[in-house]
Amino acid sequence: MSNVTWVRRRRAIGRFWADFRTHRAGVVGLVILAVAVVLALLAPLFIDASVTNVVSGTGAKMAPPSLDDPLGTDESGRSVLLMIWWGSRTSLLIGFLAALLSMVIGTVLGIAAGHFRGRIGAVILRVTDWFLVLPSLVTALVLAAILGGSTATIIVAIGVTSWPSTARLIRAQTLAVEARPYIERSLALGAGHWHITTRHVLPNVAPLLLASTTLEVASAIVTESTLAFLGVSANKTSWGTMLRGSYDWGAATAGAWWYILVPGLCIVTVVMAFTLCGRALETVLNPRLRTRAHA
């Protein structure tokens, strides 16, 4: 049995990859992401947190790009290149974990809302709606301010404000899956809530979830940068705090374009890569989008 399942799954993955490869933009996004993640993971082998320490910033202040500092320096003489490299760890970590948190909350509540259609479903749905209309950036700002500045609190602040759209999406998919006849058959055979939601619903919403999470990471990175720019950060260098620094210390009036452009472009590139990947995944996994794309 399991053997058969595995063969089937491997074949499905093979089919999926063959399909994904045809989306050139998606592949480009994936490559960029892979490079960014590998660089972030390898960073501790070459540099450490001291590159973000003002005390060890030895270069000139706001120096333009040179051989010593290929991307120039900031207001305290720290190398922008090294800060970007080290800061990518914070930005990506917060992006991934916040998206993960938001996905977990969204999936659990979404499936629950779709599966229990009575009073429980209605309550969950109202709560979701309530979170959906909250201005998420403001809520995240307030949450982060109350919880204090650390990586965990920023992740929580982003995660708990961005799950409602995932929950809505998953609920819709759950409803569609549960309308299929085999769910009824399964029920007739005596399957409980747990069996149906984990064995039948979850595997069927998983592909959609993957695509949605990929897009969610992109928006979490943007939110992290926004929060950092507005002054709520994890006390660690990230691309957002660098942008904030360039604004605070008048990089624009000093003509230090490298200090503004580099973190900004990094955010744009990574967010773009996630979006390209996510869109490609959506197209591959959603048959309706695919037929439209081919037609």
Place this chain on the structure above:
Amino acid sequence: MRKLLAVLAALCVLAAVPGTAMAAEPAPKKVIKIGVTQSVDSMNPFLAVRLVTGSIQRMIYGFLTVPDSKTLQPSPDLAESWTTSPDGLTWTFKIRQAKWSDGQPITAADAAWTFNKMMTDDDAKTGNGPAVENFASVTANGQELTIKLKAPQASMLDNPVPIMPKHVWEKIPKIGDYEAEVYPTVGSGPYVAVEHKKDQFVRLEANPDYWRGRPKIDELQIIFYDNPAASIVGLKKGDIDLIGRLNPSDFESLKSDQNIVQWNTQGRRATYLQINHGATTSDNKPIGDGHPALKDPKVRTALHYAIDKQKLVDEVQGGLAKPADGSIIPPLYKDFFWEASGAEKISFDLAKANKILDDAGYKKGADGVRTMPDGSRKLQFRFSIHTDTPVEEKLAEYLTGWFKELGVTLTTKRLDSSKFSEETGTTALFDIAISGWSVNPDPEEVLGTHLCSRRPTASGDGGGTESFYCDPTYESLYLEQQKELDRGKRAETIKKMEERLYTDAPVIALYYPNDLEGYRKDRIASITPIPEDKGLLYGGSGYWPFYTLEAVSKDGASADGGGSNAGVIAGVAGGVVVLALAGFFVLRRRSGAADERE
């Protein structure tokens, strides 16, 4: 149609009239506009507490004495001369023969009424209450004012209370509810307030009867800006002529403008770290959650050694400050300024700082962080700063960097200003906090912020402490300087107090920020700072800068001013014509449509 033409013509004439009127007037008013980023809280001096309001009061009302423009020592203002009884308890002031701006004579009864009002009416204490705390009685006899004190007080001649006209103010039933929005105000200073629009501006006119003589300009306007960046733009555009209290980056941005003079002199402020060295309430009960290691003076001294003040000045203040080798009184006040020297002087030395902690038994763990000698807690401190203050953020980054090399972890805690004041001034929920104080010519106020009696009560009332400090040596020195009427001897005692604060380190002075201001030289011909030698303009002690201020004479600037005026008038007239024509066509079309409908 003919009617419309007539209206149009009338409008044009109206637009042109101010122009002709202006041209006819021989000497246009000399108006100087000062930009400020704080708005006036109350025009009633008994209630006002804000700095901007204090500055305006100095221009409208006389005081017993003012700081001398050269030496900053007390010099005669409304009080012509004064004598003190041998025991220092009775002060007699001779009030100057001068007139209020409404023509009534100024007498000692005015001053006596002002002080008595503050002593008897709690509402009237809001503004300057502490100034009369030590007064036993105040009586007047003609031009002679007699103040009897409960205890000798050396700072008597730095009395911050503006003298109010009794004949105007005694009619007010309840001082606490009175906003004093009656113009022109009756005062005895160089200017008279003639208009105040809340959160917008205050307009002052020269007082022709001022006893020193009329100011050289006709009108002084104080214009409020919500946003410092907007005020900088205002100065560059010429909406305002002078702005004070700039931060280093705004100051730098004025560099490129040829019409603006960058004013960069020593300031009256000290920036320091406040250290929670075991905070207690006024009944000596522990309060707050300060780290126990900071109770140890050795740890505080080690931290002091680990701060490179010159680097902070260069990096955090853009070089526009002076590193502090003294305490809370900046070098602007030469008489009272104390600076460490010799073996006592603490200069940046990480090796020495590490050695002090090693010797005191704070051992480094495997992670490089030190622990208490008994191993109970790691040396992890919080550093409280305000939200949205880049300068404090940067300061925090540097301290974190240096302390890390000391085996001390510092984490930054950002608080909005009301929470910040509460945690660092009342509830003591901090380890190390940023702080600062603008010092008056008489330093008694700032010295008083480190007294035992200033600590809050258990219920969180009272206070005003800047350190939760309570030290017997400091207390006795404070009492000594308070009684000492000889300025030189008093200064010596005050220096000992500063030395005590330096070596015991409940506060660690970091630097003295420069006074950064900017003014337009195409509007202001000359302005005398206070003190005259490298002093302050706005925010200085006394009205001197704005009394001596001279506007650029219109001969030189008339081409400019007149030209732009003419341009404005032409523009307005043009605009009116266009509007009138547009209105005419709209009206016609409407009436046309109405015709059709009928």
